[in-house]
Amino acid sequence: MSTTAPARSALLLRRALCAAALALALAAAACLLACASQESSDGNGLVRSYDDQETVTLSFFALSAVPGMWPDDIVSLDGSTIHVVEDHADYYAKGTTQESYRGFLASRLAENSVDAYIVPAEDVIDFDRHGYLMDLSGLDAASTLSVDALAQSTYDGKVFSIPLSYTGFGFIWNKDMLDAHGLSVPEDLGQFLHVCETLKAAGITPYVANNDFALTAPAMAVGFADLYASDDAEQLLADLSSGATPVSTYMEKGFAFVEMLADKGYLDVDRTLSTAPNNDVEPFLAQEGAFVCGLVGRPGLADAEFATAGTAMPVLDEGSVAVVGADRRMAINPSSEKREYAVEAIEALCAPDNLKRIAGIKGQLTPLADDESNAAGEAYASLVETVRSGNQIPNQDFRLHFNTWASIRDLCRELLAGSSAHDVALRYDDMQRAEVAQYDAQAPSAAE
Structure with a gap:
């Protein structure tokens, strides 16, 4: 069956309109995908990963969360965006204690399934025997610690942690x-x-x-x-x-x-x-x-x-x-395949300005040398004076x-x-x- 010229023109017009609509839809979808790749939320804060950069994801394990602890936009020296995924022991059991956290942590280290973690003071000697502690003495963050905080972070000549507070x-x-x-x-x-x-x-x-x-x-x-x-x-x-x-x-x-x-x-x-x-x-x-x-x-x-x-x-x-003691000691698993990125994340976390910000959130003291601030308030002035x-x-x-x-x-x-x-x-x-x-x-x- 033949088709008249006007009919063919109408058909071509409809096809052109459909193609244009499809092109617009594809462009919109691509835009949405690009936006999604740039910004997503995982419950720990905004995570940014860009198409022109690699994203490195680090696993961090602690007893409980400190809201707002990690600085935004940690970018590695190689341009990679470092995304820290926090895992907390109190998620797995209501009312988790320090003792049960220690059990969870030991299992993760044995499985090599954690990159960075909070090391309990009572486990340092045992963890050192098992090779679970990386020497952090070369970090800039180690050089900012007070004499007492550094002593509390050193075992057998190894700086095994950088504390968030003292x-x-x-x-x-x-x-x-x-x-x-x-x-x-x-x-x-x-x-x-x-x-x-x-x-x-x-x-x-x-x-x-x-x-x-x-x-x-x-x-x-x-x-x-x-x-x-x-x-x-x-x-x-x-x-x-x-x-x-x-x-x-x-x-x-x-x-x-x-x-x-x-x-x-x-x-x-x-x-x-x-x-x-x-x-x-x-x-x-x-x-x-x-x-x-x-x-x-x-x-x-x-x-x-x-x-x-x-x-x-x-x-x-x-x-x-x-x-006295260093508190919330940040340690790195030396067996982690991403330990170099973990070092950069800890450097960003333990930068002096960020440690002061965390002290304000927690109402505690920083581990920094020559820092006389007291975020705990006047009620603790006597205890703070003794600690220092x-x-x-x-x-x-x-x-x-x-x-x-x-x-x-x-x-x-x-x-x-x-x-x-x-x-x-x-x-x-x-x-x-x-x-x-x-x-x-x-x-x-x-x-x-």
Whole structure:
């Protein structure tokens, strides 16, 4: 069948219009795809990856998130955009503790499925034995750390982490409760015991304690205070590290202090043993006791309906002391195939301006040299002053070839469960000998 000229013209016009519409649709789709390739959201912030650049994705594992921690647009020296995917242990289990995080982390490192991570202080010695810690001494970020923060980030000559903050454990006091009983915030052991005894006589259990740092910090404070205050501290630490001096020489006194708190009823033994690290905040806010243990700027206390004061622990005859440490230690898995990019990401994260920004978010102190800012606020001024004064007690001194923090915590739990201070101190000697022997057996000289 033939078609007339007008009909053919109409058909050609319709075809031209269809082709134009199709071209416009394809152009729009291409534009949408290009936009999608440039901007997408993964819940951790805006991720940008451009068509003319390679995108490198790094996996980062931590206990919990710090909103806004990573700077925007981390670009590698080779022009690649570095995208950090955060994975958090508290996503997998509600109320995840530091101990369960350690288990999750060890599994990921064994599987080589993480590029960067937060290393717990109590795992540094073991992770070093397993080759899980990359030496970060060449990073610019390492050169910006304070003397104390750098010491807290170095083990066996290796800078194993760059901390996001530096902090200290002390006591946080309910000033209104003290005032109501004619008491002041104590400044030494004698005043501390007077406060506790007065409150106990009024029917108040003074110390709202948990089964973790609330035991470890005061035990270490009492046990190691004389060691770190000594003019011969370096030699004394060397003797401890080699095993020449039993750790009970110092720590039996620390365990005896915790034993005293229990025996005198200054803490509730059963409640303490069943209270997880963060579960002491609620009873403290409910004014069930006069003080709680905590870090500078401890989360959860900002809404207290009473005046608070954070101080060093007044557990010494002539004053007080803090247990200090680098916090949120950023480490890199040396087995990661993307470790060079991980280094650049950590450099961006730990740049001084970004560390100051994070301190403001967290209400904590930076690990930077010559930074006197205090984002924790006036309530923590006394504790901050002590933390920055030096000669305080590290939560894990990496000059020692055996664990302190985790071991002392576990032994304090045994103490409250019925063991004596003397018995747990002797058990600590056994643990010290075993760990020192393991270190000596793996030292380079032992293998030659």
